[in-house]
Amino acid sequence: MKIQEVMPRLGFGTYGRWKAEGIEAILCALETGYRHLDTAQTYDTETEVGTALEQSGLARAEIFLTTKISTDNYAEGRLIPSLETSLSHLGVDQVDLTLLHWPSPNGAQPLAAYLEPLLDAQDRGLTKYIGVSNFTIALLDQARSIAGEGRIATNQVELNPFIQNKKLAQYCADHGIMVTCYQPIAHGRLGDDPVLVDTASRYDASPEQLALAFELAKGYAAIPTSGKRERIASNFAALHLKLSPEDIALIETRDRNLRAIAPDWGPDWD
Numbered sequence: 001m002k003i004q005e006v007m008p009r010l011g012f013g014t015y016g017r018w019k020a021e022g023i024e025a026i027l028c029a030l031e032t033g034y035r036h037l038d039t040a041q042t043y044d045t046e047t048e049v050g051t052a053l054e055q056s057g058l059a060r061a062e063i064f065l066t067t068k069i070s071t072d073n074y075a076e077g078r079l080i081p082s083l084e085t086s087l088s089h090l091g092v093d094q095v096d097l098t099l100l101h102w103p104s105p106n107g108a109q110p111l112a113a114y115l116e117p118l119l120d121a122q123d124r125g126l127t128k129y130i131g132v133s134n135f136t137i138a139l140l141d142q143a144r145s146i147a148g149e150g151r152i153a154t155n156q157v158e159l160n161p162f163i164q165n166k167k168l169a170q171y172c173a174d175h176g177i178m179v180t181c182y183q184p185i186a187h188g189r190l191g192d193d194p195v196l197v198d199t200a201s202r203y204d205a206s207p208e209q210l211a212l213a214f215e216l217a218k219g220y221a222a223i224p225t226s227g228k229r230e231r232i233a234s235n236f237a238a239l240h241l242k243l244s245p246e247d248i249a250l251i252e253t254r255d256r257n258l259r260a261i262a263p264d265w266g267p268d269w270d
């Protein structure tokens with residue numbers, strides 16, 4: 001089955017959801033109805049996710065679980081053991097999706113050196129789907145030629161009304177790669193834009209709900225996070241918000257290519 005058929009479009013990000021408070025927030029997300037959790041080796045939240053999953057009493061099959069390989073584990077012989085460690089932190093035999101968290105910093109390693117072990121991990125059943133994160137069009141071209149068509153399931157990138165990554169998103173659509181939006185609510189900064197605030201108020205919604213509804217309407221997945229019960233719930237309620245084509249077009253005009261996460265060792269963005 002294609003990832004588009006199985007990945008719940010609105011997931012819960014877990015960056016910052018640490019320790020007892022973090023477990024509580026993840027549990028709250030599961031109680032609210034989120035069935036897709038996003039973690040990463042570098043977030044240090046895999047154990048919290050595993051504990052919350054266990055405490056929730058939900059069956060493993062009900063949850064879509066994503067983790068990401070740290071670039072530190074791209075060195076020869078490290079990727080598969082690191083994923084096995086992630087599985088043990090999460091308390092599962094297999095994750096649904098494993099992503100390469102970033103292209104190799106400064107392009108120091110050739111992509112094949114760390115994509116091939118990920119393909120191997122999938123062949124061994126450690127992960128159902130594989131994908132990438134923070135990849136540009138040029139890197140996706142390379143990844144598709146190494147992995148073969150249809151194997152790269154998603155590209156997780158910074159995407160919200162302020163940075164819409166239109167060219168990259170079109171490329172992904174053309175090649176059957178799902179776009180997953182991180183920082184989908186611009187880290188709580190959407191209220192700075194009067195057009196978004198005004199548009200949201202016409203739906204009796206928050207700018208965050210508006211942004212999430214926009215991303216879902218575009219066919220993307222989105223993984224907002226919050227440590228606050230009421231925001232966890234109100235973000236999830238965006239699933240019920242349907243925007244008019246005119247308002248989708250209006251939100252498209254708010255794109256400012258405003259990238260918040262751009263480390264100096266990162267790729268040459270599109």
Ligand SMILES: NC(=O)c1ccc[n+]([C@@H]2O[C@H](COP(=O)([O-])OP(=O)(O)OC[C@H]3O[C@@H](n4cnc5c(N)ncnc54)[C@H](OP(=O)(O)O)[C@@H]3O)[C@@H](O)[C@H]2O)c1
Pocket residue numbers: 012013014015016038039101133134156157181182183184185186187188206208223224225226227228231232234235261
């Ligand atoms: N692949 C990557 O390189 C990458 C990079 C960054 C993030 N991610 C993933 O994407 C997830 C989400 O990204 P993110 O955490 O950076 O940003 P985000 O989800 O866009 O924003 C989270 C921030 O917004 C606040 N917030 C949440 N709901 C709100 C609401 N309804 N109204 C106002 N403020 C609200 C939260 O504060 P409170 O907690 O106080 O509510 C938090 O500070 C992460 O958790 C992680 O899983 C991936």
